[in-house]
Amino acid sequence: MLARQRQAIILEEARRDGAVRVSDLVVKLGVSDMTVRRDLDVLAGRGLVEKVYGGATSMMGKSTDEPGFEAKSVRQRAQKNAIASMAATLVRPGTAIGLSAGTTTWTLAHALDSVPGLTIVTNSIQVADVLRASGQSDRTVVLTGGVRTPSDALVGPVAVHSLRTLHLDLVFLGVHGMSESAGFTTPNLTESETDRALVEAGRKLIVLADHTKWGVVGISTIADLNEADTVVSDAGLPQSARDVLTERVGELMIAPVPGADELPEESAC
Structure with a gap:
């Protein structure tokens, strides 16, 4: 072995x-x-x-542990880049999409430069900064407003109200953890309410989660596994997790990580 x-x-x-x-x-x-x-x-x-x-x-931590954005941004960079590149292929020109807060959705924001005519709704200050810095004249960026969390998400009644008036083609959701019993979770109670409103605004839900998120459970569930139309993860996702997700979600997409030796599926992690 x-x-x-x-x-x-x-x-x-x-x-x-x-x-x-x-x-x-x-x-x-x-x-x-x-x-x-x-x-x-x-x-x-x-x-x-x-x-x-x-x-x-x-080292999974407590269900309310929430590292700041900078701390999370240096973790699993190669995996997040691979996931973002694959997720970007799902976005069609001229569509309206939602991006939740998180370092994986922030990485996806960088990968969307080649897609024209997008309307992008986000509750993430970091994501909005990336999108606005691109300077694309045919792009509309909508920031929900709300109260700022340690992960630079805007949450609370203002954000929820804004999202409940919108109708999006795709929603890309970054999560703190995912498990068979708890679904997709967050360590922040207020953020979970805002994320649920974002999920409800979209026709399709695409969850972005690297392999280290499997088995991690935050205090609040955003959505059950079967609510996801697609989950995009990386080649380190264990086979046991792949089996569960394949059965429960609409589609499981595994992004290869350039330069990393992939494990056989039965022992990937």
Whole structure:
């Protein structure tokens, strides 16, 4: 078994159970104690687990943890770029689309420069800044207004009221986490209400979520898995997650990450 395959299994175990023991992993994986510890060092270095005596704990965090925009923008850059490039192919010239707040939708905003005639509605200050900086004269950008969150989203009654008067062709939703039981979630209660209004404004919902979002649960559900017409993720998404999403969502699109070695589907993470 390749090192990345072992690490994928270890991470999935940690996320499912909250923690893993070196002794248990030695038996499960059929490798030495030293090999397991090296794998845990790699995962800890990537910020995915925290090493403790005799094993490691998951770094999924509390359901209300919400890193700021700058902190999130440096995570999984290659994956987000790949997801954004694939998502941009779904946008047709002259359509009206919605972009939620988040670093993956912010990355998508950069990828939309080649699509003419768009009307783009967003509750994200960061996304709006990117779109306006493009200087395209045939583009209309609508910023909802509202109260600013740590992730630079505009939320609350003003944002919700604005969104409930609109009708969009596509809505692209960035999420804090996704799981089989909780669906697509956020750690911010007020932001979830605004995101739900954005989802309801669109004819089709496209969720953008890299593989690290699987198994992460925020305090509030934005939408159930079966409400998504499309989910765009990256090649690191575990096969168990792919099976669930393929069954529950309209379409699952997997974006290849240039320069990254893809894992076999049964052990991807």
